[in-house]
Amino acid sequence: MKLSFPADALWQQVQKMGAVKAEYTLDSVLKDPPPPIVTTPEGLDVPLDEVTTPGGLLGYDGAQVVLYIPDHGKKIDTVLAQGDKGNRVHIANCQTLDDMRRKKRFQRYRAVVNITGDFEVFGFSMSRNRDVEGKARLQVCINCLKHLNYKGYLTESSRKREIIINSFSLKEFFAENSTLFRYLPTAFTERKSGYTDDWKNVSQSYRTRQNFTCESCRVDLNQHKYLLHTHHSDGNKRNNHSSNLIALCADCHRKQPLHDHMFIKASDMALLQKLRQQQGLLNSNSDWEDIFQLIDPPYEGLVRLYRKNNVMKPEVGYEITDDQGQVIAEVELAWPDDKFAITKSEDQKMVLAKIDWTAQTLQEALYSH
Ligand SMILES: [Zn+2]
Ligand SMILES: [Zn+2]
Ligand SMILES: [Zn+2]
Incomplete structure (x- = not known):
């Protein structure tokens, strides 16, 4: 069977990046073709009983999804101008969804693998007197943040809560929860190269000097060397001066700023x-x-x-x-x-x-x- 998933092209990318990176980035994604929803940017209208709730989140066919109501009725003109006036995006199996489910109103929800924050919306435009559609930057549901106590939403001060809402990133949220799901959004696998040709050797010798120990949590990875990465402190992958390098385990590495493209397998x-x-x-x-x-x-x-x-x-x-x-x-x-x-x-x-x-x-x- 020929897979539509571009596995060969991805492997070529991976080889350019060096085998050390490849070991933890793509293998779990490439084992099987992903379910259709992962490659369907507009999402699917799925019945509630097909939405799974691993760890209190929302899943479909092994992929992490979010749920929202695309139909904004006569509110659509406002929502197209101001996404924060639109329907909230559910990231978890929250109280609101529970209520909707009890009222059997769930069929109105759309499930989508969205890490951009822009959602397809539609409705009836009063100004143009016809049906219209477009994209809106919808905001995250507060009940979902509460349900998960996301970043300590319930246990932090109200000032901190505001920061949690305003800095919420779907991409970061999906990356954080990779251990609960089998598939990643395909956008996570479109990786840029940019390492120097000798990167593999540089990384190997740097990690050897650190005795294969994470410089952050101090976990000794001599028996599991593939779980120790070499990170560029300044973000510049071509600056291989040892003062710019730091050996981090896969978990400490993914928690670095701007590393929301990085995920880790549950195992x-x-x-x-x-x-x-x-x-x-x-x-x-x-x-x-x-x-x-x-x-x-x-x-x-x-x-x-x-x-x-x-x-x-x-x-x-x-x-x-x-x-x-x-x-x-x-x-x-x-x-x-x-x-x-x-x-x-x-x-x-x-x-x-x-x-x-x-x-x-x-x-x-x-x-x-
Ligand atoms: Zn919610
Ligand atoms: Zn660590
Ligand atoms: Zn890094």
Whole structure:
């Protein structure tokens, strides 16, 4: 079968960038052809029962989507001029969607993989006395930010809340949540090169000098060298002076400014957290601030709520073992004394129930707040 996805062209791009980059950027995207929605810029009108809610977010066919109502009726003239007067864009399975679902009004929603912030809208123009369509810069739904406690929306001051709304970026949001979804928006895979020809060697020798240890979180990656990247501090990929280089693990790297094109696979994130836990860099003795910094972003809002509610600090990246010492689950958050964990999947919950652990999915945990 011939794939319509331009895998060959992408691999050529990747090879130009050097194999080290290729290992973590594109392999999970290239394994399978993406579902149609990923390559459909205008989105699809999808029924609610086909929208999944991993981690309390919105998914369709394994891809992360957002939902909005494109029909603006007689408001359309205003909305085309001022996007912030338009319908809000849902990024999570929030209270508003719950209400709509109960009223069975969900069929009016459109699901789209949109990282630009510009949305197709239509309606009836009173000034022109006919149906019109166009693009509008719609704003994010506040209930969604609350539902996720996004960047601490509920737990921060009102001044900070305003900043969270005004600086909200769909691209950043999609990148942050890559571990919950199988596919990325195709825009994430259109990568620019720009490295010098000797970059591969420069990077290799720099990381060797750093003993394959992340200069930010200090995780030792000697056994998993592909997870250590060399980052250009000034953003200039051709400035390879050692004072401009910094060795960062894939997670610390993606959290750098202007790195919202970078994503991390769930399995790589789980491995990094396990190593940080084993190496004593991230556990219940860590400061809350360190936990916020180093946690996989989908869990950050929940952990901020836990601190606010005086919950004990969790173990992060915890391996749960059975009586025989066999590892049966790796979870992002665990309270071993209480035998309680937050998991990504229902399946994992059932596995844990067999050894008398209680677990909540991330989505359930967000709802219980
Ligand atoms: Zn919402
Ligand atoms: Zn790191
Ligand atoms: Zn970088």
